[in-house]
Amino acid sequence: MKKVLSLSLILVLCVVILTGCNYDGKITQENAPEPKPTSTSTPTSNSDPTIEEDLAYPMQFTDDRGNVTTFEKEPERVISLSPNITEVIYALGQGEKLVGRTAFCDYPQDVQSAVVVGDFIEWNFETILSLEPDVVFASSLNTEENEKKLKDLGINIVYLTQTESFDSAYEIIGMTGRVLNAEEESKQIIEDMKQRVAAVVDAVKGADRPSVYYVVGYGEYGDYTATGETFVASLLDMAGGDNIAADITGWVYSLEKLMEEDPYFILCSEEAKTAFQQTNGYKELTAVKEGRIYAIDDNIIVRQGPRLAMGLEEIAKILHPECFD
Amino acid sequence: MSSFGNRKFIKPVFILSILGVILLAITSLFLGTANIRFPDVFRILLSYLPGLKGRIPLDGISDSTISIVIKLRLPRVILALLSGAGLAAVGSTMQSLFRNPMAEPGLLGISSGAGLGATIAIVIGFGDSIFGLGTTAIAAFIGALVTVLIVYNISRTGSRLSQTVLILAGIAISFMNSAVIQLLMIFRRDRMDYIMMWTMGSFSTAGWNKIFILLPFLVIGLTLIFIHTRHLNVISTGEETAKSLGIEVERTKKILLAVCSVVTAATVATSGIIGFVGLIIPHVLRLLVGSDQKSLMPFSVVGGAAFLVICDTLARIVAPPAEIPVGAITAVFGSPFFIALLIRSKRSVM
Numbered sequence: 001m002k003k004v005l006s007l008s009l010i011l012v013l014c015v016v017i018l019t020g021c022n023y024d025g026k027i028t029q030e031n032a033p034e035p036k037p038t039s040t041s042t043p044t045s046n047s048d049p050t051i052e053e054d055l056a057y058p059m060q061f062t063d064d065r066g067n068v069t070t071f072e073k074e075p076e077r078v079i080s081l082s083p084n085i086t087e088v089i090y091a092l093g094q095g096e097k098l099v100g101r102t103a104f105c106d107y108p109q110d111v112q113s114a115v116v117v118g119d120f121i122e123w124n125f126e127t128i129l130s131l132e133p134d135v136v137f138a139s140s141l142n143t144e145e146n147e148k149k150l151k152d153l154g155i156n157i158v159y160l161t162q163t164e165s166f167d168s169a170y171e172i173i174g175m176t177g178r179v180l181n182a183e184e185e186s187k188q189i190i191e192d193m194k195q196r197v198a199a200v201v202d203a204v205k206g207a208d209r210p211s212v213y214y215v216v217g218y219g220e221y222g223d224y225t226a227t228g229e230t231f232v233a234s235l236l237d238m239a240g241g242d243n244i245a246a247d248i249t250g251w252v253y254s255l256e257k258l259m260e261e262d263p264y265f266i267l268c269s270e271e272a273k274t275a276f277q278q279t280n281g282y283k284e285l286t287a288v289k290e291g292r293i294y295a296i297d298d299n300i301i302v303r304q305g306p307r308l309a310m311g312l313e314e315i316a317k318i319l320h321p322e323c324f325d
Numbered sequence: 326m327s328s329f330g331n332r333k334f335i336k337p338v339f340i341l342s343i344l345g346v347i348l349l350a351i352t353s354l355f356l357g358t359a360n361i362r363f364p365d366v367f368r369i370l371l372s373y374l375p376g377l378k379g380r381i382p383l384d385g386i387s388d389s390t391i392s393i394v395i396k397l398r399l400p401r402v403i404l405a406l407l408s409g410a411g412l413a414a415v416g417s418t419m420q421s422l423f424r425n426p427m428a429e430p431g432l433l434g435i436s437s438g439a440g441l442g443a444t445i446a447i448v449i450g451f452g453d454s455i456f457g458l459g460t461t462a463i464a465a466f467i468g469a470l471v472t473v474l475i476v477y478n479i480s481r482t483g484s485r486l487s488q489t490v491l492i493l494a495g496i497a498i499s500f501m502n503s504a505v506i507q508l509l510m511i512f513r514r515d516r517m518d519y520i521m522m523w524t525m526g527s528f529s530t531a532g533w534n535k536i537f538i539l540l541p542f543l544v545i546g547l548t549l550i551f552i553h554t555r556h557l558n559v560i561s562t563g564e565e566t567a568k569s570l571g572i573e574v575e576r577t578k579k580i581l582l583a584v585c586s587v588v589t590a591a592t593v594a595t596s597g598i599i600g601f602v603g604l605i606i607p608h609v610l611r612l613l614v615g616s617d618q619k620s621l622m623p624f625s626v627v628g629g630a631a632f633l634v635i636c637d638t639l640a641r642i643v644a645p646p647a648e649i650p651v652g653a654i655t656a657v658f659g660s661p662f663f664i665a666l667l668i669r670s671k672r673s674v675m
Contacts (some may be wrong), residue, residue, distance in 0.1 A: 103647070115646070116646050116647075117646055118646060118647065118648065119647075120518065121518055121519055121522045122522060122527070122529060122647065122648045122650075123529070123648075124358055124529075124645070124646040124647070124648055125393075125397050125529065126357045126358045126359040126393050126397055126398075126641075127358050127359065127645070127646045129359065129389045129392050129393050129397065130358075130359035130360075130361075130389055130390070130393060132387070132389050143519060144459065145459040145461065145530050146529075146530060148459070148530075149530045149532060152396070152532060153392055153396055153397070154392065216514075217514070222511065222514070224514055250512060250513070251513075251514050251515060252511065252512055252514070
């Protein structure tokens, strides 16, 4: 317990230091919202502007938690408390509306201009309130207690569930688009993603399915992977891989089992790659010895957002380079 | 023994310290990540005073600013005051009752029981809330009380309570609860952070609902503790002496244990596990005012309240916009202070 606690303390301190760097510590009344006379954000896409105007405000929106929110006008000031929703907001071309984010929201680069209002669990309610958001997006990564507190403070909160399926990303993109009056853009993104997914599935069809293991955690921190019930596993599956952890549930795995299954491919994060190959036991794996351990950006395969299709493509290219020449 | 030496100074000093806490609490309302100008906070606070409502002009102050002061900072400060008062009083009571300087609110496994309850709720998922309290808080409260009941029943022989068994059973159950929490964290790694943050305690979701839930427990609990301060004084010199002086030791012990358990459970359920306050604050005040519970207890209540308000204010402002769990602050800032006091008192003895 002590070790875990001290570890977490270090983590907290790291977060503190990291967030302290890009935050100037001041949210003054001066840079609080200046009222915008009209909706100045013309979407950059070539969608028909009349469709935008068809969406009549006030609009009622029911989120995944059953919260019914009435938007009197198009939300102009948005806070996202989940990295995947932050990415969706930017993909929809609504990035300039984002005034607040979590310390984990790091994509795209432009998010730096939004104020950090906390992480997944600890929110700074003062900062959130003083940003005067029209809507706050929350996801399954956040706690219901915090959501309730925000609601009690009279903030519009839209909760979007992340379920363990690929389609959950489409749901989240669609719903975010509706709230932000960018439904056309969201449909386009979903259509584009579906096409890319179909292309990948088509490309790997008929190819043999190499066994694969996705490293979430390893070594003294415990062996964790994306087992069959996770949506990351469905990515591996769609990319034409045979996830060796497909038949178990949860996230826990073990080194012995990993050695027994001895997967053909190993996927892990960039930071873990070198250390993983040098750790006792893991360095005996055939995939490590023969150089079939590949680094992949976690963020494009665990965030249920617009980059998920790209994540799928990258996995497929690792597992089946022959199909993507 | 005591730094104030002369007993006749105790009363004025106590009144001064109460004024000090009030001042501290008000100061805390002016501090936070949102940069609200001091005159604005002042106007907002004045406008909410009974009798002045509507007479103070609030123009130029946005609704969100008013919300920050009235709905965020004020309940936080009050909840910190209440929790600190309760935990320090419980700690002081337990130390006298068990004649053990290591005694603290979590001694009988209450904190770990609350932690286990909360962990189970977090692992199962976040359900609906009851009475404005989250399921996590309710599970924590139940977990705390169930643990204490188990410890109590283990150490009971007939109508007598064995003190050694109470402490040992409490420690054993604490270890078991912590181990189960760890096991659950291993199997639900995705929920690990939530469990960890909960066990470190925080006032960030403080609200009037939590205050109104905690308040009755605290008022009744502190009243019962204050009624028994004379008994506590005698019991702390030895149970045999107490018995020979006609005090119903077993009955007093049971009442106070029940009070301590419920107050601690309610505090932990509303704000998570906040260590250190209940253990150290009574010791600090014992060094300052002596160990007569008649003066030590009220000073502990005030001292605990003041200490947690300071810690929570620090938790809010030292690393904006991040919130530091108050449980981490209490020990980091409190320990050096306590060690300094210990060294000083050691010197004065030698």
